[in-house]
Amino acid sequence: MSQSLAAAGTAAGAMAELALTGDLARPARLTVSDLLAWPRHRVRVSFECATSGVQHHAFEGPLLHDVLSDAGPVFDAARRKDRLRFLIAVTGADGHHALLSWAEIDPDFGRAPVLLAVSIDGTPLDRAGPQLVLPQDRCGARHISGIDAIRVDGGYTPWT
Numbered sequence: 001m002s003q004s005l006a007a008a009g010t011a012a013g014a015m016a017e018l019a020l021t022g023d024l025a026r027p028a029r030l031t032v033s034d035l036l037a038w039p040r041h042r043v044r045v046s047f048e049c050a051t052s053g054v055q056h057h058a059f060e061g062p063l064l065h066d067v068l069s070d071a072g073p074v075f076d077a078a079r080r081k082d083r084l085r086f087l088i089a090v091t092g093a094d095g096h097h098a099l100l101s102w103a104e105i106d107p108d109f110g111r112a113p114v115l116l117a118v119s120i121d122g123t124p125l126d127r128a129g130p131q132l133v134l135p136q137d138r139c140g141a142r143h144i145s146g147i148d149a150i151r152v153d154g155g156y157t158p159w160t
């Protein structure tokens with residue numbers, strides 16, 4: 001992600017944008033207000049940070065699985081095994097980066113209720129950008145804030 005886009009996410013008045021890229025039929029650029037189009041879920045989480053101790057937050061937002069499914073990952077949706085090689089790379093505007101597997105959030109496999117939060121503790125994230133929320137994580141390190149890109153990668157480009 002370019003530095004200019006990362007900077008735009010924090011500029012006064014600017015709405016942060018999230019790029020959905022990779023092996024998708026419908027790559028997209030989404031603002032936090034675009035993310036309100038999906039059903040919204042609420043969750044209270046506690047996680048431990050190695051440096052600042054236990055944190056408690058309330059988040060609201062769509063399921064990551066709902067948003068990414070609508071972007072059309074290029075697997076055969078009817079064949080469960082075809083999804084298992086896909087990974088999801090999530091990047092914050094500050095470069096913090098973590099990987100999930102598609103199977104981790106897939107309702108047929110890990111079923112983790114991972115959110116793309118549009119608010120934290122009642123404060124909208126329009127300017128900061130959405131935050132990854134993993135209610136099942138004990139540690140806070142994957143709760144990536146200010147997400148500016150999510151890349152879905154099946155490891156190759158089919159149909160070319």
Ligand SMILES: Nc1nc2c(c(=O)[nH]1)N[C@H]1C(S)=C(S)[C@@H](COP(=O)(O)O)O[C@H]1N2
Nearest residue numbers: 048049055092094096140141143144145146
């Ligand atoms: N973009 C970004 N998100 C991040 C981090 C980071 O360095 N950059 N640190 C992570 C870590 S290590 C923790 S513990 C939590 C801290 O969340 P808090 O600031 O609400 O306590 O954010 C996570 N999300």
Ligand SMILES: [Mo]
Nearest residue numbers: 049050140141
């Ligand atoms: Mo942390």
